[in-house]
Amino acid sequence: MSLKIIKPGLFDSIQDAGRFGWQHLGINPTGAMDRFAASLANALLGKDLHAPVLEIHFPAAQLLFTKPAIISITGAHFTPELNDVTIPMNHPVKVHANSTLKFTRQATGMRSYIGFLPGLQLKTWLHSFSTNTKAGAGGYNGRTLDAGDTIAFLNEEEASNFPSNSGQLFSAKGYDYDLRSLRCIMGSEWNYLLASSGNGFLNNSFEITIESDRMGYRLAGAKLEIENSETLLSSPVAFGTIQLLPGGQMIILMADHQTTGGYAKIAHVISADLPLLAQKQPGSMIRFVLTDLADAEKAFLEQQQYLRQVRAAVLLRS
Amino acid sequence: MPPSFSIFPLGDQALVVDFGNQMNNDLNRQVHQLYQKLKSKEASFIKDLVPSFSALGIYYDPEIILNETGANETCFDLVASWVEAVVEEEKFTDTFHAREVSLPVCYDFSTAPDLDQILKLKDLSHEEFIQLHTEVIYDVYMLGFLPGFPYMGKVDQKISLPRRTVPRKEVPAGSVGIAGRQTGIYPMASPGGWQLIGRTPVKIFDAANADPAFFQPGDRVRFISISLNEFKNY
Structure with a gap:
């Protein structure tokens, strides 16, 4: 035993960059909601960016380490404390055997990620560690974590290769979660929107309602209308797809979205801005702005490059 | 072409x-x-x-x-x-490599909670309904909604039915449903709005299997009617 859940939090799950290659069987990709934070947690430990991490919400889990490790915590700031001492975010932290990790206050954000060195002893399902609760597979026994669950660490040598002086550990500035408009590209049914609704989409704030979870965020705000009332057949959708529901309100599909959907796809939040959305709490107001594909791809690739640089810097020092 | x-x-x-x-x-x-x-x-x-x-x-x-x-x-x-x-x-020709699969389905009323009502509505006997549902070879148009859920068609017009106005909170795994001209199977227990007309004893989705889904997109499917006894002892 190496890691033990003393007290579970809200929907603690093992996630990685998602399970792709199986959507043709209706198997939804799942994966971390904030992929940047999940990758950063791994980069700070010099690990593969897509290694499995623990995704937690607030009130958060309380964890016991029965063996030494190095961890990194990214994403939402839940005021982490190791043996009652506050520890920094976006920074590798050494953990001695028999230490307790808890989270005392939700300072910012919605989801926090914990990376582990040595890694967690888990099995992949269809080549991914992500938890798919619908299929009841992947992650830790295909479910969220419960009190008493234990996960062993992999080879312990990895952690001992890390610098002993924590001053040498590399910290990163992390993702900029400051308030800004979410950049979108037009969806295949954008042109179905009445002109006034296209403007309505861009000129209003929308509330993320309480009916929001890992599958999707339901929004409330100005009612949007489409002029084409043709029934759409179910077709493929993606993380970030903004669908217009029959009542004129929107839903943004998130990490646990189904593989296909039959509502008008009016826009898509770009990949680079999904972490910002993933960290929004119910009740938050969001705004949209249009961008183009070239910018969307560039923004995503720049983020990936940054993550690779962090990882390379960590590996250089260790 | x-x-x-x-x-x-x-x-x-x-x-x-x-x-x-x-x-x-x-x-x-x-x-x-x-x-x-x-x-x-x-x-x-x-x-x-x-x-x-x-x-x-x-x-x-x-x-x-x-x-x-x-x-x-x-x-x-x-x-x-x-x-x-x-x-x-590439040449797009009429030759398409579809698998042909058959699946046992029990149409007993105890496994088909909507069937009694449907027979009255459509003025069909139990046997006529089973014949109409089993005589068609269905195409798996796609999988979606749930891991392994096949959308298949076309269902004979005589047994085409709208979705239930109020979806069920829990449909048992293996339930066979009809919605419009489509028929589908719930691979796992789930909320659902399709009209339930039978149930298969076959596991439609098994995460422990290397090939977890029973169906592949494009499959051609034939249903074989089985008795309640065969269903229970499958």
Whole structure:
């Protein structure tokens, strides 16, 4: 035993960059909601960016380490404390055997990620560690974590290769979660929107309602209308797809979205801005702005490059 | 004849090849043909190929594309050109490699909570209904909604039914349903709104299996009626 859940939090799950290659069987990709934070947690430990991490919400889990490790915590700031001492975010932290990790206050954000060195002893399902609760597979026994669950660490040598002086550990500035408009590209049914609704989409704030979870965020705000009332057949959708529901309100599909959907796809939040959305709490107001594909791809690739640089810097020092 | 289609971005890491918003077995076969042809290319940058009724979703990895090409074009343009080139070079013929599968279904009233009502509504005997549902060979248009859930058609007009106005909170695994001209099977217990007309004893989704889903997109399916006794002892 190496890691033990003393007290579970809200929907603690093992996630990685998602399970792709199986959507043709209706198997939804799942994966971390904030992929940047999940990758950063791994980069700070010099690990593969897509290694499995623990995704937690607030009130958060309380964890016991029965063996030494190095961890990194990214994403939402839940005021982490190791043996009652506050520890920094976006920074590798050494953990001695028999230490307790808890989270005392939700300072910012919605989801926090914990990376582990040595890694967690888990099995992949269809080549991914992500938890798919619908299929009841992947992650830790295909479910969220419960009190008493234990996960062993992999080879312990990895952690001992890390610098002993924590001053040498590399910290990163992390993702900029400051308030800004979410950049979108037009969806295949954008042109179905009445002109006034296209403007309505861009000129209003929308509330993320309480009916929001890992599958999707339901929004409330100005009612949007489409002029084409043709029934759409179910077709493929993606993380970030903004669908217009029959009542004129929107839903943004998130990490646990189904593989296909039959509502008008009016826009898509770009990949680079999904972490910002993933960290929004119910009740938050969001705004949209249009961008183009070239910018969307560039923004995503720049983020990936940054993550690779962090990882390379960590590996250089260790 | 090469199919006609349009290509739309589906966010910045996927695109959709759209054959037209029509429920049509021929159109759906074109989707499956393109799916099989693209799959056979084993392109490194493809993460997922997802056929639906009249569209194919293609999910790609922009980092791999950039590393391989370093081009100034967008990844979307590069993948769209790749799809068009495959369509150009390949022959789209009537020959389509579909698997043929058969599945036992028990139509006993105890496994089919909506059937009694349907027979009254449609003025059919139990035997007539079973014959109408089992005499068609169905196409698996796509899988979706739940892991392993097959959308199949076309159901005979005489037993076509709208969805229930109030969905059930829990439909048992293996339940066979009808919605419009489609028939489908719940692979796992789930909320659901299809009219339930029978149940299969076969596991439609098994995460422990290397091939977790019983159905593949494009399969041709025949239902075999079994008795309640056979269902229970399967």
